[in-house]
Amino acid sequence: MSLKAYNPAWAYQEAMQQAAARWHRRGLLTAEQHQAIRARYPLEFYRPGLFLRIGLFLFTCIGVAGAAGFLALILSDVVSSSFLKVLAFLCAAGSLAVLEMSIRGSRIYHAGADNALLYCCLGWVTVLFTGVVYDVIPVASRHYESLGNPYLQLALGPLFVVFLVATIRYADRLVAAATYLLLLLLVVNAALQVPYGQALLPFVLMLVAVGAYWLVRQLHKRPDYLYYRSCLTLLEVLVLLTFYAAGNYYVVREANAMLSGAFTSTQIPLAPVFYALTAGIPLYYIVTGLRRPSRIWLLTGLLTAVCSVATLRYYRSLLPPEIAAVLAGVVLLAVAAWAARYLRPERHGLTSLPDDEQPPHFNLESLVVAQTAVVPQAPQPGFEFGGGQFGGGGAESTY
Amino acid sequence: MIPEQLLTDLQNAELLPAAQAAAIREDERTRPFSLHYELRAGLYLGITLLTGGLGVLLYQHLSEIGHGVIIGSMVLLMAASFGYAARHRQPFTWGQTRPVSFVPDYILLLGCLLFLALETYLQVQYNFFGSRYGLVTILPAALFLALAYSFDHRGVLAMSLTALASWVGVSIAPLSAFTENSFLSSRLGGAAVLLGLLLAGVGFYSDFADRKRHFAFTYISLGANLALLAATVSLFDFYLSSFLPNAVLVLLILALSAGLVWYARLRHSYLFLLMGAVYGYITVTYLFFHLLDFNDGEAAIMLGLFYFMGSAVAVILFFVNAKKFLRLA
Numbered sequence: 001m002s003l004k005a006y007n008p009a010w011a012y013q014e015a016m017q018q019a020a021a022r023w024h025r026r027g028l029l030t031a032e033q034h035q036a037i038r039a040r041y042p043l044e045f046y047r048p049g050l051f052l053r054i055g056l057f058l059f060t061c062i063g064v065a066g067a068a069g070f071l072a073l074i075l076s077d078v079v080s081s082s083f084l085k086v087l088a089f090l091c092a093a094g095s096l097a098v099l100e101m102s103i104r105g106s107r108i109y110h111a112g113a114d115n116a117l118l119y120c121c122l123g124w125v126t127v128l129f130t131g132v133v134y135d136v137i138p139v140a141s142r143h144y145e146s147l148g149n150p151y152l153q154l155a156l157g158p159l160f161v162v163f164l165v166a167t168i169r170y171a172d173r174l175v176a177a178a179t180y181l182l183l184l185l186l187v188v189n190a191a192l193q194v195p196y197g198q199a200l201l202p203f204v205l206m207l208v209a210v211g212a213y214w215l216v217r218q219l220h221k222r223p224d225y226l227y228y229r230s231c232l233t234l235l236e237v238l239v240l241l242t243f244y245a246a247g248n249y250y251v252v253r254e255a256n257a258m259l260s261g262a263f264t265s266t267q268i269p270l271a272p273v274f275y276a277l278t279a280g281i282p283l284y285y286i287v288t289g290l291r292r293p294s295r296i297w298l299l300t301g302l303l304t305a306v307c308s309v310a311t312l313r314y315y316r317s318l319l320p321p322e323i324a325a326v327l328a329g330v331v332l333l334a335v336a337a338w339a340a341r342y343l344r345p346e347r348h349g350l351t352s353l354p355d356d357e358q359p360p361h362f363n364l365e366s367l368v369v370a371q372t373a374v375v376p377q378a379p380q381p382g383f384e385f386g387g388g389q390f391g392g393g394g395a396e397s398t399y
Numbered sequence: 400m401i402p403e404q405l406l407t408d409l410q411n412a413e414l415l416p417a418a419q420a421a422a423i424r425e426d427e428r429t430r431p432f433s434l435h436y437e438l439r440a441g442l443y444l445g446i447t448l449l450t451g452g453l454g455v456l457l458y459q460h461l462s463e464i465g466h467g468v469i470i471g472s473m474v475l476l477m478a479a480s481f482g483y484a485a486r487h488r489q490p491f492t493w494g495q496t497r498p499v500s501f502v503p504d505y506i507l508l509l510g511c512l513l514f515l516a517l518e519t520y521l522q523v524q525y526n527f528f529g530s531r532y533g534l535v536t537i538l539p540a541a542l543f544l545a546l547a548y549s550f551d552h553r554g555v556l557a558m559s560l561t562a563l564a565s566w567v568g569v570s571i572a573p574l575s576a577f578t579e580n581s582f583l584s585s586r587l588g589g590a591a592v593l594l595g596l597l598l599a600g601v602g603f604y605s606d607f608a609d610r611k612r613h614f615a616f617t618y619i620s621l622g623a624n625l626a627l628l629a630a631t632v633s634l635f636d637f638y639l640s641s642f643l644p645n646a647v648l649v650l651l652i653l654a655l656s657a658g659l660v661w662y663a664r665l666r667h668s669y670l671f672l673l674m675g676a677v678y679g680y681i682t683v684t685y686l687f688f689h690l691l692d693f694n695d696g697e698a699a700i701m702l703g704l705f706y707f708m709g710s711a712v713a714v715i716l717f718f719v720n721a722k723k724f725l726r727l728a
Binding site for chain 1: 402405408409412415419422423424425426430431432433434435436437439441442444445446447448449450451452453455459500501502505506509649667670672673676677680697700701704705706707708710711712714715718719721728
């Protein structure tokens with residue numbers, strides 16, 4: 001049996017068609033050549049558009065839930081002890097079987113239905129393992145709900161192995177992300193067992209992130225890289241976020257307080273180091289993102305920059321929020337408008353014109369505007385504006 | 400790295416001459432990195448922060464700054480925004496305009512949001528419109544509608560529809576079902592359904608008559624969602640007497656869902672297919688459990704579970720064959 005559930009050629013066909021379509025849009029291929037490439041590398045798998053995938057995902061979940069309820073109804077008469085574990089095992093096995101058969105039969109490839117089946121299967125496996133470990137460990141440790149509980153390894157370790165195997169076989173990006181999070185939890189749990197572990201935890205996690213980043217770059221060089229492309233992209237984002245979060249002052253300070261069981265957080269040792277990391281890492285990400293150029297680094301950098309500002313405002317409120325909002329709005333508006341003009345058509349390898357890498361297929365923007373624009377509401381019957389300054393339409397204060 | 404492997408394979412398959420492959424390599428290397436969507440998001444975020452912050456400032460510092468100063472500066476800013484947008488306006492067409500830059504679009508949005516803040520302020524502070532509350536909401540609705548058509552702006556159109564909905568007394572924002580629990584009392588349900596149907600109708604008209612065809616998505620997605628959501632909510636509302644008999648509601652939802660699926664088929668739009676399928680499924684499920692007799696106990700539960708399994712499989716098969724189904728049109 002092959003290690004990969006899907007035919008690796010599908011990933012290659014997909015990449016080829018995407019690249020060909022892009023080159024065709026940029027006028028580098030003639031229409032005939034584009035047609036010839038499409039005919040030479042046809043898409044042999046089934047994957048509909050985003051909305052159909054959402055639909056398939058939803059209705060597969062409904063179907064699986066119905067089947068699980070049906071099974072539970074039968075089992076409740078037969079098995080009394082360890083009912084949940086038997087149910088979990090049967091459901092996991094059933095989902096897995098349906099998943100494998102539908103990939104073989106219908107050639108679905110990350111089409112929503114197979115994602116749903118895989119998540120259901122892994123969810124039931126998690127229930128099963130947690131149930132087994134819960135029964136095995138001493139009663140006194142069962143309710144010690146802390147990341148430092150040494151018995152946590154018993155559940156996390158096998159789960160990590162299962163998720164890793166699932167990632168290798170199915171190349172699903174959410175499962176890959178879950179695998180990475182399990183790894184982080186394992187590391188945190190192990191670090192909390194040793195003396196000074198808690199104090200060194202931020203640096204340990206940063207080291208793990210660096211190691212994981214190196215691993216992701218190495219995996220990029222493998223010949224079967226295309227099969228895991230979406231996983232590696234998401235992992236790169238998560239690795240960058242981990243590295244930032246491990247050095248973020250808010251995270252370190254509050255996590256430290258939480259792990260020590262303190263109700264209020266106090267100043268942490270080496271605070272200046274974490275100030276510098278909180279301020280510096282987003283800048284480094286953004287600059288790297290623009291110079292490399294890499295959208296992953298840039299967007300992660302912008303996201304972490306917002307987090308850094310929030311961290312600063314959490315401990316030191318420099319300006320009242322509304323003035324800060326006005327100033328930030330003016331600055332953002334001015335910078336974006338200037339950059340839009342300055343980068344047209346292009347400077348320093350950057351442009352403000354739309355990229356034809358991905359054709360826009362969905363008009364999201366008008367829905368976002370409808371969601372965020374605040375229109376004065378008609379007052380409820382019986383409610384009069386009266387004299388108060390704050391009556392009626394003060395709805396803008398939601399920002 | 401990927402293009403290199405792909406290009407080598409294409410050359411080996413003799414689908415690509417070497418000179419052209421070199422040109423593609425060169426283009427991949429020198430192609431500028433687009434910041435288009437990042438900048439647009441930045442502009443939008445800046446506008447919302449600015450108008451939101453200004454709105455709060457107005458209420459907090461009413462007594463400290465003179466009213467005239469506030470109103471004057473906001474009117475100036477608004478006039479400047481509208482003026483800037485008007486200077487960059489493209490000539491009107493019933494089709495889609497192709498503006499040079501996207502910045503004027505956002506400046507227009509800024510002007511509209513400032514108008515809202517200003518209008519709210521005038522009403523609260525000076526009771527400018529008196530007790531004609533309807534006027535407070537219908538005025539921006541009308542103004543934004545005119546602006547949306549003359550400036551060809553879908554965001555302003557969405558704002559106009561939001562104002563129109565709030566004139567009727569309902570919230571149209573896509574997520575309002577989750578944020579406002581009591582957003583549809585049955586008294587407003589009828590109005591919401593009517594408005595939703597009207598908007599969806601305008602959307603269909605603008606598509607088929609080719610009058611701003613690209614506005615159809617905004618009209619239909621907001622309108623159909625409002626009508627279906629309002630109808631579904633009052634279908635499940637056990638406490639308040641409904642504005643329409645449930646049988647009529649069921650028929651209405653099914654008809655509208657079928658209409659969406661038909662439109663999706665015509666325009667190859669998977670979003671509307673999904674919307675039609677989900678609302679239709681909810682209603683059919685409601686019907687099934689309504690007709691199911693729970694006095695039978697376990698047999699009824701069994702039947703219910705079978706229904707979920709069977710219907711899920713049926714819908715999945717429908718979706719999997721949707722491509723065939725959509726292309727048939």
